[in-house]
Amino acid sequence: MPAEFFPRKTVAWKLEKPPALRQLSLSLPYMALLTGVLLRLWRSYVLTHGAPDSWAWVGGTFLIGTVFLFLMVTIHLGNYTLRHWTWRAPVFALLEAGTEIIMSLALTTLGLEPLGADRAELADWLPSSIRTLVFRLVGILLFVMVLAVVVSIMRRILLVAEQRSSMAVRIQRASVEQETPGDGAGDSTRGKGDSA
Secondary structure (H helix, E strand, C coil): CCHHHCCCCCCCCCCCCCCHHHHHHHCHHHHHHHHHHHHHHHHHHHHHCCCCCCHHHHHHHHHHHHHHHHHHHHHHHCCCCHHHHHHHHHHHHHHHHHHHHHHHHHHHHCCCCEECCEECCHHHHHHHHHHHHHHHHHHHHHHHHHHHHHHHHHHHHHHHHHHHHHHHHHHHHHHHHHHCCCHHHHHHHHHHHHHC
């Protein structure tokens, strides 16, 4: 048998796995489920601790929850192109809201789901679930549309800046080449003198 069919040395391919947090951010189900669980636990904490009568407490905790939700959406969508956002954003919203609804049902069944100063009952679960689903879908979709516009504008600005800098480099090279006498100009004068 010829030796080239059975080489003595082989090339070993080494596949690198991304770090755990990067892997998590790439996964739509994991990000949406984690976000849903953490937001429902945050809501339970907010309604059972602090001063629910204080507008500063309610507004501040609502703002923290909203920022966390949009941050998780951004971290996930940042791994993909805008074209993929059209289906990833609604699926993220549905999975996240579904996780919150299931968590709410479990907490309500155990008698742990807060509803203002009282505990939620099973009769409160359906209206709360519909409200959560609508708010998450509308909120995430509006946020993603604004984010897509901002990303498109920033990409265009960066592309124009990159083209300008590459054009400036080309112009600078051309001006440097024109200032230094090239071999071609000297050769053409020599050729005329030689032929005379």
